[in-house]
Amino acid sequence: MDFVSGLRCRECGRTYPAEALHVCDYCFGPLEVTYDYQRVAATMSRERIEAGPRTIWRYADLLPVSDAAPVDLGAGFTPLVRADRLAAELGLGELWIKDDTANPTGSFKDRVVSVALTKARQLGFKIAACASTGNLANSVAAHAARAGMESVVLIPHDLETAKVTMTSVYGGRVFAVEGSYDDVNRLCAELASEQPTWAFVNVNVRTYYAEGSKTLAFGVAEQLGWRTPDHVVVPIGSGSQLTKVAKGFAELWQVGLLDEEPSVRISGAQAEGCSPVATAFAEGTDAIRPVKPATIAKSLAIGNPADGWYALDAIRKSGGSCASVTDAEVIEGILLLARTEGIFAETAGGVTIATLAKLAGEGVIRPDERVVAMVTGHGLKTVEALSGTVGPTATIAPTLDAFAAAMGAEYELTDEPAPRSA
Amino acid sequence: MVKVRVPAQLRTLTGGSGEVSVEGSTVGEALKALDAAHAGFADRIFDEAGGLRRFVNVFLDDEDVRFLDGLATPIAAGQTLSIVPAVAGG
Numbered sequence: 001m002d003f004v005s006g007l008r009c010r011e012c013g014r015t016y017p018a019e020a021l022h023v024c025d026y027c028f029g030p031l032e033v034t035y036d037y038q039r040v041a042a043t044m045s046r047e048r049i050e051a052g053p054r055t056i057w058r059y060a061d062l063l064p065v066s067d068a069a070p071v072d073l074g075a076g077f078t079p080l081v082r083a084d085r086l087a088a089e090l091g092l093g094e095l096w097i098k099d100d101t102a103n104p105t106g107s108f109k110d111r112v113v114s115v116a117l118t119k120a121r122q123l124g125f126k127i128a129a130c131a132s133t134g135n136l137a138n139s140v141a142a143h144a145a146r147a148g149m150e151s152v153v154l155i156p157h158d159l160e161t162a163k164v165t166m167t168s169v170y171g172g173r174v175f176a177v178e179g180s181y182d183d184v185n186r187l188c189a190e191l192a193s194e195q196p197t198w199a200f201v202n203v204n205v206r207t208y209y210a211e212g213s214k215t216l217a218f219g220v221a222e223q224l225g226w227r228t229p230d231h232v233v234v235p236i237g238s239g240s241q242l243t244k245v246a247k248g249f250a251e252l253w254q255v256g257l258l259d260e261e262p263s264v265r266i267s268g269a270q271a272e273g274c275s276p277v278a279t280a281f282a283e284g285t286d287a288i289r290p291v292k293p294a295t296i297a298k299s300l301a302i303g304n305p306a307d308g309w310y311a312l313d314a315i316r317k318s319g320g321s322c323a324s325v326t327d328a329e330v331i332e333g334i335l336l337l338a339r340t341e342g343i344f345a346e347t348a349g350g351v352t353i354a355t356l357a358k359l360a361g362e363g364v365i366r367p368d369e370r371v372v373a374m375v376t377g378h379g380l381k382t383v384e385a386l387s388g389t390v391g392p393t394a395t396i397a398p399t400l401d402a403f404a405a406a407m408g409a410e411y412e413l414t415d416e417p418a419p420r421s422a
Numbered sequence: 423m424v425k426v427r428v429p430a431q432l433r434t435l436t437g438g439s440g441e442v443s444v445e446g447s448t449v450g451e452a453l454k455a456l457d458a459a460h461a462g463f464a465d466r467i468f469d470e471a472g473g474l475r476r477f478v479n480v481f482l483d484d485e486d487v488r489f490l491d492g493l494a495t496p497i498a499a500g501q502t503l504s505i506v507p508a509v510a511g512g
Contacts, residue, residue: 011477023507025431026466028477030509131511179484185511186481190504193430193440203510238512290488304486306509309476 002066003040007031007207010310018064020123020199022206030306031207033064041255046226049257056111056215062251063115063215064208071117071147075110076215078102080223080372085340086353090360093367096229098220098374099343105142105166106378107135107299107346108241112212113143113201119208120199121147127198129153131188133181133237133299134163135346135377140201141170152198154184159298162381180293182303210307213241217248220372221258228252228262230369231320233356235348235376236268236277237300239311245374246314267365268315268322269355271295271347275324277308281315282322288312296327296385297347299377321364325354331389333357334379344379352376424452424497427504432467435460449482450493452503467505477508 007016011029021031044061052058056076060066079099087095103110113136117128128144129152130136137153144151151172155164156179168174177184192203199205221228228249234242249262270278273295276288288308293301305311315322325333330347333354338344345353356373359365379386394406404411423443428436436442444459446452457464467478473493474480480487481504487495497503 023431023477023509028431028466028475028507028509030477181511182486183484186479186504186506189506189510190427190429192510193433196430200510202512206510240512290486292489302512304479304508306512 002064003035003043003061004064005034005036008034020120020125020196020204022204030310033207033211035062037251037254044255044257046257049222056114056212059215059218062218062255064211065115065119065122067118067122070114071121071143072114073104073110073142073146075103075114077219080220081341081343083341083373086337089336089340090357091367092360092365092369092371094370096220096224096370096372097337097341097343098216098372100216100374100376101343101345101349101378105135105138106381107139108213108216108374108376109135109139110143111215112136112209113139115212116199116201116205116209117143117147117149120201120205121149123199125197125199125205126150127152129188129191129195129198129200130202131155131181131185131200132202133301134159134167134381135299136202137167137174138163138381141167141172141174144172145170154188156181156184156298160382160384162383166381180303181298181301182290182293185302185304210240210244213244214248214251216241216374217245218252221249221252224370226258227260227370228258228264229372230263231265231267231365231371233267233269233352233359233365233371233373235300235352235374236270236308236311236322237302237305237348239268239277239305239307239309241374241376242266242268242311243307243314246318264318265320265369266315266318267320267355267359268311269352270322270324271297271300271330271351272324272326273297274301274303276303276305277312278322278324280308280312286312295330296382297330297351298382299346299348300351321359323355323358325351325358329354329358331385334386335390337375338379343375345375346377346379346382347385348377349375349379350385425502426452426456427502429505429507431507432463432505435462435466447497448493449480449487449495449497449503452497453480453493479506479508480504481506
C-alpha cells in the first residue's frame, strides 16, 4: 500500500483526493502529493531499501503509487560515477556524475514515466499520452508498450532523428506537430480537457509523474553512503526535476534515513537560447518571463516552464545559483565529459557540464564541496549536434603504409614487446 | 462576438460547455464579459491586482497574450480566446 494522504495545491492550499488531477480547480495552482510521513518513517529503513529491486521501486514507500508489479523497464539506480579527471580539469575536489544515460530508454524520463503509468493503470486508464521534447516521448512509448497500453505521443516536428525513431518503433501513435514544444504542450493541455479518459503523463497525471524525479535524490544519497552532496547541478526544462530533487533530499531527512540534516545547494543549468529561469535569477525577480526558445538543447527548450517559479525558489532557498551557457559551450561540455570520463551525454548533459564548468570557474561551485552533476540523457539521442565536430581521424586504405602515413611524423615502429601483467 | 475555449476545470461555470461566445474588443473586456455572462470566472482567473493568475494562460489564436499586450491586446473579428491551465508539460 502507498502512504499518500492526498493532493494539495501549492498556491492556495486546497486539498483533493488522490485522483487524476494536476491543477487546483480553484486557482489553477499545481497539486503536490502529500504523504503520511510518520507512517513512512515507521516503515522505511535503509535495510528495506537495500533489499529492494535495483530500480526506482526500491524507494516505493516515498512514491505516490504502490504496485507489486509496476510498469517497469528497470528505470533508476543508475551509476553514480566518481569523476576525478573532470574535477581536475575544472579545479574541483570531490565530483560525481549521476549517469542517468544508463536508463532503459536513455534518459531520466524513465523514472517519471514508470511512476506515471503505474498510477495511470491503477486509476483505470488504458491510453497513455504526452507532450514531449523527445526523451519523454521515447519513454512513454516504451513503457506503454511494456504495459500493453495504447500510446499517443505529440512532439515538435523538428526533433532529432533518433528521438523520433526511438518513439515510433514501439508501435504507438506519434504526431509531429508544426510548432514549438510550448505549442505542443498547449495542444496537449487542451486535449486533456476533451479526452479525460486518456492519461496525459505530464498533464492530468503530472502530479504523480513529477514525483518520480525524487528518486534521483534518493539514489544519489544512498550511493554516497546515506550522505547528501553539498552542491548539485540540475538542468532546467520545466523546472520540475530540480524542484523534486530538492523535495527528495528533504524527505530523506524527514523520514529518518539520514544522520545529518541535509544542506544541499542546488544550482540550475539552462541553455542561453532558452533561459527564462536563469534570467529571472540574474535579475533578482520572481517573475518568469516566457521566451521563444532557440537552442540545440531541444530537450530543455521549454520557453514557458510550468515549474520555473518553484525551481527558482528552490535554488534561492538552497543558496545555489542558476546560469546559462551558449550552444558552443554545450558542445564543449559534451566533449569534455566524454573525453575525461567516458560518458556520452545528450545536449542537455552538455548544458549541465558547461554550467558546472562555468560556476566552478566563477568560484560559485567550490573545490571544498562534494558536487554531483545530473547527466540526464544519452548522447546517441542528439548526434546531430556533433555533426562536423567529431568524426574519424582519417579515412585510409587497409594497409600498414596508409596507417603510418595517416598517423604522421611521430609514428614509429618499435621493437618493444607488448605490456604483460606481472 | 469572440469565441472563448473553456478548460475542463471551469466548465462548472458554463453548464458544462467547452466553448462560449462573448462581446469584447480587447482580451480584458472579453474576459470581463465572460464573468458577466457566467458568474465566477473573474474570481478564478484574475489575481487580487486584477492581472491573470500566475498559472492561467490565455491565448489569442496561437499566441500567449503575455507575448502580446496582455489584457489590453485588441481582438479582431473571428479570433478565438483560449483559457488553458499553465501547469503542464516538462
